[in-house]
Structure formats: C-alpha cells, structure tokens
Amino acid sequence: MKSKATSFDIAYAAGVSQSTVSRALSDSPLVNPETRAKIKQIAADLNYKVDKNASNLRKQKSKTLALLLFEDPTPDDSSINPFFISMLGSITKATAKAGYDLLISFQNLSDDWHAVYEDSNKADGLILLGYGNYTDYEHKLAQLEEQETHFLRWGAPDKNHPNISIGSNNHEGGSMIAKHLISLGHKRFAFIGEINAGAPELKARYDGCLSALHEMGLEEGMLAQVDAISTEADGYKSTVSLLDKFDGDKQLDAIVCASDLMAIGAIRAINDRGLKVPQDIAVVGYDNIPASGFSTPGITTVQQNTMLAGQLLVTNLLKLIHNEEVKDILMQPELVVRRSCGNASN
Amino acid sequence: MKSKATSFDIAYAAGVSQSTVSRALSDSPLVNPETRAKIKQIAADLNYKVDKNASNLRKQKSKTLALLLFEDPTPDDSSINPFFISMLGSITKATAKAGYDLLISFQNLSDDWHAVYEDSNKADGLILLGYGNYTDYEHKLAQLEEQETHFLRWGAPDKNHPNISIGSNNHEGGSMIAKHLISLGHKRFAFIGEINAGAPELKARYDGCLSALHEMGLEEGMLAQVDAISTEADGYKSTVSLLDKFDGDKQLDAIVCASDLMAIGAIRAINDRGLKVPQDIAVVGYDNIPASGFSTPGITTVQQNTMLAGQLLVTNLLKLIHNEEVKDILMQPELVVRRSCGNASN
DNA sequence: CTGAAAGCGCTTACAG
DNA sequence: CTGAAAGCGCTTACAG
Numbered sequence: 001m002k003s004k005a006t007s008f009d010i011a012y013a014a015g016v017s018q019s020t021v022s023r024a025l026s027d028s029p030l031v032n033p034e035t036r037a038k039i040k041q042i043a044a045d046l047n048y049k050v051d052k053n054a055s056n057l058r059k060q061k062s063k064t065l066a067l068l069l070f071e072d073p074t075p076d077d078s079s080i081n082p083f084f085i086s087m088l089g090s091i092t093k094a095t096a097k098a099g100y101d102l103l104i105s106f107q108n109l110s111d112d113w114h115a116v117y118e119d120s121n122k123a124d125g126l127i128l129l130g131y132g133n134y135t136d137y138e139h140k141l142a143q144l145e146e147q148e149t150h151f152l153r154w155g156a157p158d159k160n161h162p163n164i165s166i167g168s169n170n171h172e173g174g175s176m177i178a179k180h181l182i183s184l185g186h187k188r189f190a191f192i193g194e195i196n197a198g199a200p201e202l203k204a205r206y207d208g209c210l211s212a213l214h215e216m217g218l219e220e221g222m223l224a225q226v227d228a229i230s231t232e233a234d235g236y237k238s239t240v241s242l243l244d245k246f247d248g249d250k251q252l253d254a255i256v257c258a259s260d261l262m263a264i265g266a267i268r269a270i271n272d273r274g275l276k277v278p279q280d281i282a283v284v285g286y287d288n289i290p291a292s293g294f295s296t297p298g299i300t301t302v303q304q305n306t307m308l309a310g311q312l313l314v315t316n317l318l319k320l321i322h323n324e325e326v327k328d329i330l331m332q333p334e335l336v337v338r339r340s341c342g343n344a345s346n
Numbered sequence: 347m348k349s350k351a352t353s354f355d356i357a358y359a360a361g362v363s364q365s366t367v368s369r370a371l372s373d374s375p376l377v378n379p380e381t382r383a384k385i386k387q388i389a390a391d392l393n394y395k396v397d398k399n400a401s402n403l404r405k406q407k408s409k410t411l412a413l414l415l416f417e418d419p420t421p422d423d424s425s426i427n428p429f430f431i432s433m434l435g436s437i438t439k440a441t442a443k444a445g446y447d448l449l450i451s452f453q454n455l456s457d458d459w460h461a462v463y464e465d466s467n468k469a470d471g472l473i474l475l476g477y478g479n480y481t482d483y484e485h486k487l488a489q490l491e492e493q494e495t496h497f498l499r500w501g502a503p504d505k506n507h508p509n510i511s512i513g514s515n516n517h518e519g520g521s522m523i524a525k526h527l528i529s530l531g532h533k534r535f536a537f538i539g540e541i542n543a544g545a546p547e548l549k550a551r552y553d554g555c556l557s558a559l560h561e562m563g564l565e566e567g568m569l570a571q572v573d574a575i576s577t578e579a580d581g582y583k584s585t586v587s588l589l590d591k592f593d594g595d596k597q598l599d600a601i602v603c604a605s606d607l608m609a610i611g612a613i614r615a616i617n618d619r620g621l622k623v624p625q626d627i628a629v630v631g632y633d634n635i636p637a638s639g640f641s642t643p644g645i646t647t648v649q650q651n652t653m654l655a656g657q658l659l660v661t662n663l664l665k666l667i668h669n670e671e672v673k674d675i676l677m678q679p680e681l682v683v684r685r686s687c688g689n690a691s692n
Numbered sequence: 693c694t695g696a697a698a699g700c701g702c703t704t705a706c707a708g
Numbered sequence: 709c710t711g712a713a714a715g716c717g718c719t720t721a722c723a724g
Contacts, residue, residue: 365696
C-alpha cells in the first residue's frame with residue numbers, strides 16, 4: 001500500500017492542529033462545522049483512514065469481537081457443521097451492525113486454549129460456538145471466568161456457570177418432535193445420537209422425547225438409542241444396526257435423529273433396505289439445514305432461530321463489555337413439518 | 347477482564363529493564379537464556395500477553411488478514427454458498443498456521459466499498475471471495491490496485507488485472523463434464539446457469555461444455571441454455587421449463603447444471619415429472635457440496651480443491667505483503683463420478 | 693547481553 | 709471552538 005497519510009498530514013493541509021483533525025473526524029461537537037467539513041474533504045481526498053492500532057491503543061479497546069469455533073467429532077477438515085454456518089452468518093452481520101470487527105478462529109478442543117487469551121488482547125470479547133465434549137469444555141469455561149474475560153457461549157444454560165449462555169431449548173425441541181410423531185400414530189421410537197454428559201444438547205433432545213412419551217402415556221415408547229456422531233455416514237450405519245435389531249418396520253415406527261445429517265443417512269439406509277419413508281418408518285431430524293428440505297422426502301425437523309441467536313449473542317456480549325448485566329437465554333425452537341413423518345396434509 | 351499486566355510489571359518483578367522483557371518474550375537472541383527463562387516464567391504467572399495494538403502500532407503491521415465475502419444473487423440471509431464454507435475453513439486454517447489472525451466481513455457488492463479501506467488499517471492484506479456481477483466488481487478491483495492494497499481474489503485470472511487471481515479452471519471442468527456425458531452415450535444437452543460477462547466462471551463452464559461437444563463432433567449438442575441463480579428453487583424451475591420445451595426425455599439426454607444446488611432442484615423436477623435420473627435424463631452438478639453426495643441418486647459433479655485453494659490464497663497473499671512477486675494460478679478441477687449420469691460401474 | 697530513550701499514530705484531559 | 713502536551717504499551721536502533 002502507499003505510505004499512508006496521518007492525521008498530521010491532514011492537519012498541515014487544513015491549516016489546523018492535529019487535535020482538531022482527530023476531533024473533526026470522530027464527529028466531536030467541539031469543532032466548527034465548516035472546519036469539520038474542510039477536514040473531512042481533505043481526509044477523503046488523501047484517502048486517509050484512522051490507524052486502528054493507534055486508536056485502539058489510545059482508547060484501550062479494540063472494537064473487535066472474536067468468534068471461537070470448535071467442533072471436535074467431525075474428522076473431515078473441509079466440512080463445517082451447517083448449523084454453524086448460519087450462526088456464523090448472523091453473528092457476522094450483527095457484529096458489523098454494531099460497528100465491530102469480527103475475528104474468527106477455529107479451535108480444536110484439544111488445542112492449547114491459550115490462543116484465547118492471546119486473542120483477548122485483540123478483541124473486547126469472545127463468542128464461543130461449538131459442540132465438543134462438554135466435560136472438557138467446562139474446564140476452559142472456568143478459566144475464562146476466572147480471568148474475567150468478557151465472553152458468551154452458545155449452549156444450554158448451566159447452573160454451574162450462570163449468565164454466560166444463550167441457547168436453544170433442546171428439551172422442548174425433542175418434545176415437539178415426539179408429540180408430532182405420536183399425533184401421527186407412531187408409537188415405537190428409536191433415537192440416534194449421543195446422550196452422555198459430554199453432549200448435553202443432544203441429551204436434552206432425547207430427554208425431551210422421553211418426557212413427551214411419558215406425558216402421552218407411552219412409557220415404553222423408546223425402544224433403543226444408538227450413539228453416533230453427526231454425520232450422514234454415522235446416521236446410515238446406526239440405522240442399519242437398528243433395522244437389523246428390530247427387523248425393520250415390524251417393530252419400529254420412527255427413527256428420531258439428533259441432527260439432519262444423520263436423518264439423511266437414516267433415510268438412505270431405510271431405502272437401501274427396500275423400505276419407504278414415511279410409509280414404513282418415519283424419520284425426523286434436527287437443525288433444518290438446507291439439505292433437509294432438498295431430501296426426498298423432505299425431512300421434518302426442528303429449526304433453531306439462528307438469526308436471532310446471532311444477534312442476541314452479539315448484543316449481549318456488547319452489554320457485558322459495557323459492564324451491564326446479562327442473563328442466560330433459552331430460545332424456543334420451531335417444528336418444521338415436511339413429509340418424512342407422513343403427516344396427512346402433504 | 348482484570349487490569350492487564352504490562353511489560354513494565356514483568357520488568358519490575360524480574361528486576362530487569364522493560365526492553366529486556368520485550369526481547370525475551372519475542373525470543374530475541376540478544377538475551378541471556380536464564381534471564382529469558384525467568385522472564386517467561388513471570389509472564390506466564392502474571393498471565394501477561396503482549397498488547398497487539400501497541401505491538402502492531404510500533405511494528406507498523408497487523409499480522410492480520412481480512413477476508414471479504416460477498417455474494418449478491420442469493421436473497422436468503424441465512425444461507426451461504428456451501429462452496430464458500432469450505433473455502434472459509436481452509437483459509438482460516440492456513441491463516442492460523444501462518445501465525446496471522448483472520449478478520450471476516452460479509453460485503454454486499456452494492457455496499458459502499460469503503461469498508462475495505464477501513465479494514466486495510468487493521469489488516470496487512472485482503473482476500474476477496476465471492477461471485478457477484480463481475481462487471482461491477484471489476485471496478486472495485488481497479489480501485490484496490492490503484493491504492494496499492496495487498497490483495498488477492500478467488501476467481502479466474504483476468505488479463506486486465508494480472509497477478510491478483512487464484513482460481514479453478516472452469517473451462518476444463520465444463521469440458522470434463524461434457525466428455526464424461528458423451529462417453530456414456532449422451533448427446534443432447536441443456537445447460538442451466540448464467541453465461542453472461544457478469545458471471546465469467548459459469549460462462550467458462552458452459553464454454554468448456556461447448557468445446558468438448560465440438561471436439562467430439564457434436565456441434566449441435568447444446569440444445570438450450572437457461573439463466574438461473576444458484577439455488578435449488580431456480581434449478582427446479584429451470585428444469586421444469588426445459589422439460590416442457592423439449593417434451594422430457596424424448597429430446598433431451600442430459601441437464602448440465604452450473605452448481606450442485608441447481609442439480610438437486612433439477613433432479614426433483616425430473617422426479618416430479620415421473621421421469622428417472624439417470625435412466626431418462628442425466629444430471630450433472632458442480633462444486634461437490636456435501637448434499638450432492640447425499641442426493642438420490644448421487645450427483646456427478648466437479649470438485650474444486652478448496653483446501654489447496656485456501657492455502658494458496660493465504661501463502662501468496664503473504665508473499666505479496668512481503669513484496670514478493672506472485673503469479674496468477676489456475677487450478678485443475680477433478681471430476682467426481684456418481685450415479686446421476688448412469689455410468690456403468692455403479 | 694543490557695538499559696535508556698525515542699517514537700509508532702492516535703485521543704483526550706487541560707488550558708485558553 | 710482550538711492548540712499544545714501527555715501518554716496508551718510496545719519494539720528497536722543506539723550506546724555501553
């Protein structure tokens with residue numbers, strides 16, 4: 001780049017002091033409107049831009065937010081959980097709207113978490129986004145809290161770490177799914193997805209299913225649960241094992257998948273077995289990724305409001321940065337009905 | 347965050363000068379190993395991190411790269427072109443590996459492009475990634491060149507703007523597709539996608555198809571071309587119009603889509619018409635997005651090496667920043683054969 | 693190998 | 709409304 005103009009160059013050209021230039025450019029009321037106009041004109045002509053490093057150093061803040069993404073289980077480098085993508089989009093937009101920059105970093109849960117602190121000199125606050133083993137992850141949370149870092153995470157509120165979480169009500173989501181399935185006459189479920197303490201959001205979806213089943217008097221409705229990571233391949237494999245175990249549609253009405261990716265795999269496995277979705281077995285997903293709509297049949301799923309989530313994450317983090325109080329938020333998910341459960345209407 | 351320790355605090359604790367602290371922490375050879383060890387220990391204890399703003403200001407560089415994403419045609423806020431996602435992943439990784447931070451910004455092509463220059467004070471260089479109307483876009487390129495900004499773009503090399511592009515050989519990709527189709531006995535093609543100057547990469551795919559057709563003596567093989575944006579919905583709509591126009595499979599062998607998203611829509615339209623892919627009509631996509639593999643049938647497509655592309659973009663931008671020469675790069679794409687064209691093997 | 697000093701380019705009290 | 713001055717926290721010649 002060309003050697004940059006500084007505020008002194010502008011001052012010289014405008015015949016005023018450098019202080020006045022700084023004031024004019026930051027729209028301080030302490031400057032004559034005509035002087036301001038002249039200075040702004042010159043600055044534009046010289047293509048002057050305030051040096052952020054100098055400005056930040058002086059102001060002691062960076063006007064930058066850092067987004068830390070991590071996702072352990074997926075081994076494939078090139079694929080990012082599609083749900084993250086839409087979060088990424090909304091966070092980027094909300095950040096920009098607030099006049100902040102966004103620094104992005106992909107972390108491995110196994111990485112030395114120090115990068116976070118490094119970043120913290122470059123960012124006023126952190127957004128943590130990712131599913132990994134929550135047990136490992138929780139430990140890092142404690143560190144961040146101890147450091148008094150400004151940060152917020154996407155995930156279910158955790159009473160051990162209050163007021164740092166914004167998440168979606170996965171329990172409710174699971175419950176919605178089960179009730180929908182039951183309303184269509186399905187009674188015998190299997191669940192694909194991890195339900196241990198390391199994956200609390202998936203466990204919540206499972207628990208939500210169970211609650212609904214109980215509520216509807218179908219205490220024995222959950223026939224099986226298979227651990228699986230959120231990939232099409234694992235969805236396929238798990239479904240094959242389920243089909244083997246239960247002799248296909250004779251004993252199983254519906255497969256509840258903890259993610260759409262798994263549901264896509266489940267449908268393929270069912271088709272490969274010569275069975276049909278939803279006629280023989282119903283399938284549900286979670287996340288409402290684009291592919292769930294393109295699938296044949298379209299997959300009934302649960303939509304988390306990522307637009308709102310991104311905005312809340314950013315605006316609340318900004319509150320934190322300005323030392324305002326912030327509360328945990330649990331957002332309500334929405335059922336997206338398509339054909340994979342065989343509802344009457346379409 | 348707690349009030350941060352500075353290098354003076356470390357110096358005081360270590361009984362040395364602040365200069366020595368700075369040197370020790372930056373691994374300068376000009377410092378006694380024992381002194382260094384002591385200083386590093388104290389720094390770690392105090393959780394000291396170098397202030398990037400001060401450091402950058404002094405060094406006059408930011409150790410940060412900015413990624414400008416823009417994508418005009420897709421109106422849906424939440425969806426980002428899946429191809430971008432994998433580029434995003436690889437760029438993030440390559441940036442981190444080089445010890446740089448990544449600033450992300452979603453731009454609208456219509457936005458005031460000034461944001462770019464603003465950013466340029468925070469970043470040592472820019473990566474431009476997006477498909478929009480190239481005619482508009484080219485204008486901004488000229489501005490950046492004139493500013494002597496360090497930047498690189500993803501896209502086909504353009505002789506009017508040399509040595510700023512890294513792209514994939516779309517002409518070759520289109521040609522590979524056509525040859526594959528021809529080798530399977532298909533002779534009558536239709537193409538879905540824009541082919542104007544505003545979308546040079548899509549036009550190149552189209553031209554590649556034509557070249558291959560000519561080469562194989564099928565000069566009249568391209569029956570039609572329909573403008574469409576890269577969505578499932580537009581792929582569907584365009585296919586419906588094609589099917590109407592050509593009376594389905596009687597006159598049409600294959601639909602070549604400029605993206606996988608369109609191909610997914612095309613397959614749905616064909617199925618809705620009671621026809622089968624690939625038995626009645628073959629379909630090809632482009633990009634090899636995850637959904638193209640999950641589709642039934644799997645979609646034959648062209649894969650661009652996004653991992654390598656991201657790395658090249660970053661390493662070459664770094665060269666540019668260090669005032670080294672850089673050349674345009676045209677990467678070779680790869681044909682991914684699945685079942686949507688009806689190849690014999692599976 | 694170490695220290696004292698200058699200076700990166702701003703913003704903002706302080707004085708007028 | 710404007711200017712002179714201090715200082716944000718570093719890095720790096722310069723001198724020893």
